[in-house]
Amino acid sequence: MKKFYAMVLLAAFPILMESVNGQNQENKLTGVSNSSGSLKSTTIYDLIRVKIENPYLFDQAVIYFYEGFADGRGPEDSDKMFNSSEKIPEVFTRIGNENFAINGFSSLEEKNYVAIPLSVRNRVSDDCTISADLSDFTEEFDVVLEDKELERYSNLRTTSYSYTPTTIGIEHERFVLHLTRKTTARVPTGILDEESDAANIRVFSKNETLNVDISSHLLNNPAISGQIEVYHLNGRKVTSRMANAGLNQIELAGGHIYIVSVALGSQMTMKKVAVR
Missing domain, CATH: 2.60.40.10 (Immunoglobulins)
Structure with missing residues (x-):
């Protein structure tokens, strides 16, 4: 009997671990979620899912573009729900003083460059890694993360970026996501x-x-x-x-x-x- 209960706990443990990662949020208008693999449609939005993780847990934010979206606050945006666990690193965007886990922007059709500040929240000092899921994002743009504090740039199409938190709490000014239309069809190496x-x-x-x-x-x-x-x-x-x-x-x-x-x-x- 003890062996049976032990097996049940082992089977349930991965589910319990997954549930304590960042808040799973879904936008009611678009059906877009900040958790991986939960889009109702992967065809109409140019979508970037930004992930931040440390040795313990992870969090995700969504940045997406569509012709019907506004660059200011709109129904396609979802407020950031902060996590209670101090071990969870967090990533989000802002419009004015409002924080968003899911943030929509107008279409990229007529744009050659877009800069989107990324805010992070760290409450433990362990190293963090920022990466991007670009499976639903256009190939026409380079996606580069800037660390303004260290003056470093990372191509998120080919690599992730690791950093050590220098501020315990929220940092609004350290990271910027640069989207630049490619001048040729070549993918940057x-x-x-x-x-x-x-x-x-x-x-x-x-x-x-x-x-x-x-x-x-x-x-x-x-x-x-x-x-x-x-x-x-x-x-x-x-x-x-x-x-x-x-x-x-x-x-x-x-x-x-x-x-x-x-x-x-x-x-x-x-x-x-x-x-x-």
Whole structure:
């Protein structure tokens, strides 16, 4: 009899463990849930499911795009329900001062760049990993996570990103999800944010001029072409031009912060720069 009860507990344990992960929330209008594999439809939305996990548990948030959605609050959005367990790391988005587990945005059809801040909540100091399920998201956009605190970028199409919480509690300003329309049909093989390559691409401003200094060896293959694109923070493209080895200079209006994308072949780096 004791053996029987032990077997029952072992069978039930995975279910009990799953139930103590982040809150499972579903939007009543769209049927979209922040838990994996629970979409009623996988065809009409461009959907990103962002996952954060630590050695104990995980949480997920949904970011999705559709022509009928609004960029402000709408019925396609679902408020974030925070978890009671301190071991659960949490991820969510915000509109103003409101927190969302499921967040809808207008269609990507006419957009080339979108930046979405991600908020996280950590109540234990264990390392966390952020990843993205892109199985229901268009292939036309690169998906890059920026860690503003460490100035690191990770291509979530090819890898996940691990970090150590430096703040116990909520961090609204540390992470940004950058969605950039690809200039070609190639899928990026990497992000130029490793120390070996980052040191060879310098992006800085001086006297209302954007400077992009590219080491010659990054473009010494004739088959590799380079492209520099500049965006306002609202996603509007400012300019685009070919990238050459050496110093590339672009005159821009001062008093603004820009997102600069440098694509070299199938690799890309993104930087934020203030032009004064």
